[in-house]
Structure formats: C-alpha cells, structure tokens
Amino acid sequence: MNPRQLKTFLAVIRHENLTRAAAEVNLAQSSLSDQIQALEEEVGAELFLRSRQGVVPTPAGSVLKAYAEEILALNDEAKAAVSAAAGSAGQSITLGTLETIAAERLAPWLSLFRKKNPDLGLKLKVGGSGELLAQLQQGSIDVAFTFDRGQQDERFLTRRICSEPLVLIAGGDSQARPPVSLAALSTAPFVATETGCVYRQLFDTAFAEAQIATPSIVTEADSIATIIRLVASGTGYSLVPRLALGPAATRGDVVELPWPGNPPAASLVMMWRRRRVQPPALTLLLQSASEELSPLRPADARLRHAG
Numbered sequence: 373m374n375p376r377q378l379k380t381f382l383a384v385i386r387h388e389n390l391t392r393a394a395a396e397v398n399l400a401q402s403s404l405s406d407q408i409q410a411l412e413e414e415v416g417a418e419l420f421l422r423s424r425q426g427v428v429p430t431p432a433g434s435v436l437k438a439y440a441e442e443i444l445a446l447n448d449e450a451k452a453a454v455s456a457a458a459g460s461a462g463q464s465i466t467l468g469t470l471e472t473i474a475a476e477r478l479a480p481w482l483s484l485f486r487k488k489n490p491d492l493g494l495k496l497k498v499g500g501s502g503e504l505l506a507q508l509q510q511g512s513i514d515v516a517f518t519f520d521r522g523q524q525d526e527r528f529l530t531r532r533i534c535s536e537p538l539v540l541i542a543g544g545d546s547q548a549r550p551p552v553s554l555a556a557l558s559t560a561p562f563v564a565t566e567t568g569c570v571y572r573q574l575f576d577t578a579f580a581e582a583q584i585a586t587p588s589i590v591t592e593a594d595s596i597a598t599i600i601r602l603v604a605s606g607t608g609y610s611l612v613p614r615l616a617l618g619p620a621a622t623r624g625d626v627v628e629l630p631w632p633g634n635p636p637a638a639s640l641v642m643m644w645r646r647r648r649v650q651p652p653a654l655t656l657l658l659q660s661a662s663e664e665l666s667p668l669r670p671a672d673a674r675l676r677h678a679g
Contacts, residue, residue, distance in 0.1 A: 373414060375447050378440040380407045381419065382510070385437055388426040441509055442527075445645060448511050453649040463653040464493030468504045468513035472596045473640065476615045477665065478517060485660050492653050500594070501570050508643060514654055517661075519570040519638040528643045531658070533665050538574060538636045539614045541626040543606045553632045554582050561590040561608035563599050571596070574636045575611045582633070600626060611636065640665075 383393040384404070394404040412419050419433035429437060469478055474496060486494060497513055504516040508528065520532070540557075542548035551557045558579065565572045579586045590608050593599050596616045603610045604625035617626065642661055644654065 373411065373440075373443070375444055377407050377411045378444055380404055381411055381433075382437065382440055382444075384408065384420065384427060385429055385433070386506075388428060390427060445511050445527075449645075449647045449649070453647075453651070463491070463651070464495065465515070465651075465653045465657055466495040466497060466513045467515055467517065467657075468497045468499060468507050469517040470501065470504070470519070471498050472613055472616045473517050474498050476618065477640070481661070481665055484664065485657065488660075489653075489656060492656070500568075502568060505643075508645065511645070514651075515642055515644040515657065517640065517642050520641045521570055521573065527646060529646055530641050530643050531662065533640045533642060533661065535637045536640050537614050538571070538611050538638060539617070540609060540611055540629045540631045540635075541600070541603050541617070542609050542629055543604050544624045544627055546606055548609070548627070548629060550630050551632050554579060554584050557609070557632065558585050558587050560587050562587045563591045563593065563602045563608045563610045564589050565596070565599070566592050566594055569594075570638060571611065571613070574638060578611075578633075578636050613638065 380393070380397050380399065383396045384390065387393045387396065390401055390404060394401045397404065399407070408419065415432070415436065417432035418430050419436060420427045421430055467478070467482075478496070482494060482496070486492075497507065499507065501518050501521065504513070504518050507513045508516050517533075519536070520530070540551075551560075562575075564575055567576075576586055587609075591602055593602065596612055599610050599612060600616065602608070609629075611631075614628075617628075619625075642658065644658065
C-alpha cells in the first residue's frame with residue numbers, strides 16, 4: 373500500500389463519488405479506478421460498494437480508512453522528523469481556524485510570532501469546526517484553533533487557551549430592553565449559525581438545560597460578521613462571541629443585553645496530532661500560543677450596554 377493509493381482511497385471515501393475524487397487527486401477516473409482495484413487486490417477485499425447513488429465503503433473499507441489515515445500521518449511525521457534532524461531549512465507550519473478567531477485573536481499574535489521566527493513559513497486556513505477536524509485528521513493542517521465541543525479523540529492533543537464569553541446582542545436602534553428571563557427570550561426572533569456550529573450548539577444547550585423552548589431562528593448564516601450586520605439592521609437578537617463585535621459595538625450598531633442566568637462561554641483550544649517526534653516549528657508555535665494568546669480584558673470590548 374503506497375501513500376498515493378491511500379490518498380486516492382481516502383478521497384473516494386470523502387466524496388462518495390469517483391469523478392469528484394479523481395479531480396481532487398488530479399487523476400483521470402480510469403487511473404483512479406486502477407489504483408483502487410490494485411489496492412483491493414493487495415488487501416484481498418472489496419473496499420467499495422458502487423451504485424447509482426455513488427460509492428460507499430464496505431465494512432473492510434471502513435476498517436482500512438482508520439489505518440490509511442494513520443499510515444499517511446506517520447509518513448508525514450517521518451519526513452518532518454528526518455528533515456528536522458538533518459537541519460533542513462524552509463520549515464513551515466499550517467494553521468486552521470474559524471473566521472472569527474483568525475481575524476480577532478490570531479492575526480496580532482501571528483504577526484508577532486512571524487517577526488520572532490522570520491525563517492519559518494506560515495499558512496493560515498479558515499473553515500468551519502467540522503472542516504478543521506477533518507483537515508487535522510487528513511494532515512492538511514498541523515494545528516487547529518477552534519472552540520471546544522467536548523469531543524475526545526485519542527489521536528489528538530488539546531490545550532485550552534482561554535474562555536471566550538458569548539454575548540446577547542440586539543440592534544442599536546431597536547430599543548430592546550434587558551430580558552427578565554430565558555423564558556422571555558424564547559419568544560424573540562433570533563439570527564444564528566447553522567446547526568452543527570459550536571455557537572449554535574451553545575445557544576441550543578442554554579435553553580435545553582433550562583428546559584425552555586428554543587427561540588425561533590428567523591435567519592441562519594455561516595458568518596458571524598454577517599450575523600452582526602443582520603442584528604444591526606433589526607432582523608432579531610443573536611448570541612455571538614464578544615471578540616467578534618469590534619467596530620459594530622464601538623459605533624453603537626449593536627448593544628449588549630445582559631444574559632438572564634449564567635452567560636454562555638466557549639473554551640478556545642488548540643489541537644494537534646500526537647507524534648513520536650514533534651516538529652521544532654510546531655513546538656515553537658505551541659509554546660508561543662500558550663504564553664501570548666491571553667483572554668480579552670473587559671476594557672478591551674468597549675461595548676455599549678443597554679440599560
């Protein structure tokens with residue numbers, strides 16, 4: 373089983389479609405089929421079931437998936453370790469993170485880190501929390517900065533950086549009054565991220581734990597910046613990370629309302645793959661993040677409160 377075959381195999385699993393998988397790995401579909409057939413002959417088992425709806429892994433294919441991911445990760449780890457031991461120049465590291473974290477928390481720190489380590493190449497990829505986890509599994513990013521969802525995976529190490537508060541906001545011109553209870557909020561219109569996003573999970577959990585019906589979601593958006601603009605225009609309330617408010621709060625486009633009860637918060641964490649030998653570049657970055665990524669102070673928010 374060579375790495376190219378395994379990458380092709382995993383691409384087919386991700387896409388459940390031979391044409392899209394072939395495009396990802398830059399192969400003609402006939403060449404992709406040849407690689408899968410050769411892999412099936414080598415392991416002595418059929419790896420995919422083909423139908424009009426697409427292709428799905430057989431039980432044997434599902435077993436091979438976990439091993440293929442580990443083999444490719446170990447392959448990359450070995451290359452990085454040998455390169456580091458040989459003192460090869462041109463080390464680089466790829467980070468993955470959420471849009472809000474990238475803009476408001478990582479940009480200043482990464483600029484400082486780059487000045488202190490000018491010979492180290494940095495790449496930054498922005499995606500959703502589920503996408504980041506998949507990229508970490510595939511090895512296309514070295515470390516992910518995201519909010520903790522309470523999921524455990526023995527393949528990764530997780531380090532908590534800080535707790536980021538979420539705040540209830542309304543449009544600056546809405547004349548909204550502080551809610552007296554969660555029950556009072558349950559009848560209000562809300563703008564939220566899609567189901568599956570960590571912000572939406574915290575929103576839904578707050579009401580579920582209080583055994584109160586979740587408010588009506590009048591608009592869903594996959595961008596926190598867009599949600600804040602929608603709230604500013606009067607679409608409804610929202611629960612967003614305070615760190616994302618920035619100019620909208622300073623201008624008074626939105627106001628923060630007190631959350632009835634314990635306000636939700638999300639733990640900002642960094643995750644990376646377990647390795648026998650950690651690349652020096654990643655070690656430097658993890659140490660810097662632990663020392664220099666600190667929580668926002670209350671004075672930093674500069675948010676106008678509604679009273």
